Amino acid sequence: MMFGHGEKDVGIVTYGAYIPRFRILPEEIARVWGENGEAMKNGLMIFSKSVPYPDEDVITISVEAARNALARADLDPEEIGAVYVGSESHPYAVKPSGTIVAEAIGASHFITVADYEFACKAGTAAMQTSMGLVSSGMAKYSLAIGADTSQGAPGDALEYSASAGGAAFIIGKEGVIARINRTLSFTSDTPDFWRREGQPYPSHGGRFTGEPAYFRHVATCAGELMKVQGTQPSDYDFAVFHQPNGKFPTRVAQQLGFEKKQYETGLTTPYIGNTYSASMMIGLSAILDVAKPGQKVLGVAFGSGAGSDAFDITITDEMENYNKAAAPTVKSLVERSELLDYGRYAKFKGKIVMKE
Amino acid sequence: MANPRYWRENPSRYNLIGKRCENCGTVHFPPREICPKCRRKSIGKMKSHKLSGRGKVYSFTIVHEPMPDFSLMKPYIMAMVEMEEGVRLTGQIVDCEPARLSIGMEVEATLRKLGQEGSSGIIRYGYKFRPR
Ligand SMILES: [Zn+2]
Numbered sequence: 001m002m003f004g005h006g007e008k009d010v011g012i013v014t015y016g017a018y019i020p021r022f023r024i025l026p027e028e029i030a031r032v033w034g035e036n037g038e039a040m041k042n043g044l045m046i047f048s049k050s051v052p053y054p055d056e057d058v059i060t061i062s063v064e065a066a067r068n069a070l071a072r073a074d075l076d077p078e079e080i081g082a083v084y085v086g087s088e089s090h091p092y093a094v095k096p097s098g099t100i101v102a103e104a105i106g107a108s109h110f111i112t113v114a115d116y117e118f119a120c121k122a123g124t125a126a127m128q129t130s131m132g133l134v135s136s137g138m139a140k141y142s143l144a145i146g147a148d149t150s151q152g153a154p155g156d157a158l159e160y161s162a163s164a165g166g167a168a169f170i171i172g173k174e175g176v177i178a179r180i181n182r183t184l185s186f187t188s189d190t191p192d193f194w195r196r197e198g199q200p201y202p203s204h205g206g207r208f209t210g211e212p213a214y215f216r217h218v219a220t221c222a223g224e225l226m227k228v229q230g231t232q233p234s235d236y237d238f239a240v241f242h243q244p245n246g247k248f249p250t251r252v253a254q255q256l257g258f259e260k261k262q263y264e265t266g267l268t269t270p271y272i273g274n275t276y277s278a279s280m281m282i283g284l285s286a287i288l289d290v291a292k293p294g295q296k297v298l299g300v301a302f303g304s305g306a307g308s309d310a311f312d313i314t315i316t317d318e319m320e321n322y323n324k325a326a327a328p329t330v331k332s333l334v335e336r337s338e339l340l341d342y343g344r345y346a347k348f349k350g351k352i353v354m355k356e
Numbered sequence: 357m358a359n360p361r362y363w364r365e366n367p368s369r370y371n372l373i374g375k376r377c378e379n380c381g382t383v384h385f386p387p388r389e390i391c392p393k394c395r396r397k398s399i400g401k402m403k404s405h406k407l408s409g410r411g412k413v414y415s416f417t418i419v420h421e422p423m424p425d426f427s428l429m430k431p432y433i434m435a436m437v438e439m440e441e442g443v444r445l446t447g448q449i450v451d452c453e454p455a456r457l458s459i460g461m462e463v464e465a466t467l468r469k470l471g472q473e474g475s476s477g478i479i480r481y482g483y484k485f486r487p488r
Contacts, residue, residue, distance in 0.1 A: 052426040053429070053450060053451070053468075054429055055429070055450065055468040055469040055484070056469070056471075057469060057479075059467075059469075059479075060466075060468050060469060060481065063370075063467045064466065064467070090478055103366060103371075104371065104467050104481070106406075212450065247379050255390075338453075348428065350428075354428075
């Protein structure tokens with residue numbers, strides 16, 4: 001295996017999530033486009049999706065998530081050596097989101113910052129880079145964020161799922177609440193979903209890309225990680241997968257041999273939609289919200305293009321002393337919601353052309 | 357390029373970093389170099405002080421004729437917030453229906469977009485408030 005095992009034990013020191021409070025229902029989107037809302041809802045297993053307010057973007061969402069992570073930890077932001085923000089909806093094409101995020105969390109200026117892109121797995125790529133920096137001793141702590149405010153073209157199937165949210169993980173060696181025993185990636189050239197420079201909306205290969213893209217990459221990556229670790233599905237208390245909708249992660253979990261009680265905790269897309277780079281990381285945050293010392297978690301992200309990053313995680317005794325209550329749980333962020341009609345949704349998402 | 361003075365103030369705008377007069381204990385935001393109460397006695401005694409971000413609504417108004425950057429949020433709430441440290445800040449209240457808002461309501465600071473210089477210009481970020 002060419003990748004995935006470091007010199008020293010590293011893991012998640014603290015985490016935080018953020019979900020904008022507005023929601024739209026699939027029935028409401030379907031009403032406008034003359035489609036069958038009930039069929040869309042059941043086909044995608046998405047009952048509502050999150051929508052950012054007009055003043056929210058990947059930078060503000062990343063800051064919220066990172067501040068939530070810092071609130072829970074007794075950690076000086078000046079000890080963070082690296083900030084990586086993974087997203088496919090960075091507000092600037094040129095000027096890293098991480099520069100503003102780092103400033104807004106009070107990090108030192110003597111740090112390395114970069115923005116990552118890999119469709120929906122840019123945030124987990126940031127986690128892996130962070131593991132490398134921490135494991136090698138180049139950084140004491142490294143902040144990895146996955147955040148998106150994704151857009152589906154109006155009327156496209158993606159419009160029912162593309163939502164907004166973020167999660168931030170601080171990776172370190174000391175005070176680890178969730179040890180990452182190993183990570184592993186599986187990557188190939190698969191054109192299932194893309195967006196060309198300057199285009200406002202992505203394009204995708206349609207339904208048939210599920211098998212060669214999502215299912216192949218997620219299942220192969222998860223299977224290989226379990227083989228390398230000598231584990232099987234029954235060894236894990238929780239499993240969380242990338243969630244482009246509610247159906248895909250449920251199906252891949254069942255294919256791999258996981259049961260509902262293992263994957264339901266991390267399955268958040270049915271209520272908030274696909275938060276892209278944050279999807280698996282918000283699911284993992286929901287698991288960390290309830291997980292107990294000694295429990296094991298399998299997390300597998302997927303990014304179109306395509307690749308998967310898998311993580312084998314064990315909750316440590318440190319979780320007992322961790323100040324979880326200092327920031328909102330994923331459940332409370334999901335519940336804190338206000339419904340929009342399509343008109344307000346279109347206005348919030350900038351889908352209406354305004355006079356400059 | 358963004359206005360350089362505006363840009364230099366970003367760290368204090370993002371993190372609510374004001375100044376505390378070590379002579380009388382008053383916290384000032386935006387940061388000031390001299391305490392207006394103590395004047396000359398405060399010279400050299402103004403220390404950086406990060407506000408907790410928590411406060412209460414002191415007064416508010418509902419804006420129906422917004423500035424262009426706020427047109428998508430109309431009508432929106434602008435409030436004067438009395439921070440825990442005693443200093444009063446003016447800012448927008450988000451994530452709150454105007455009907456739910458009341459004087460004395462507990463709020464906390466959040467970072468949001470304040471505006472942008474067209475679709476090709478710089479995006480400005482800073483604090484707003486939301487119900488706690
Ligand atoms: Zn004074």
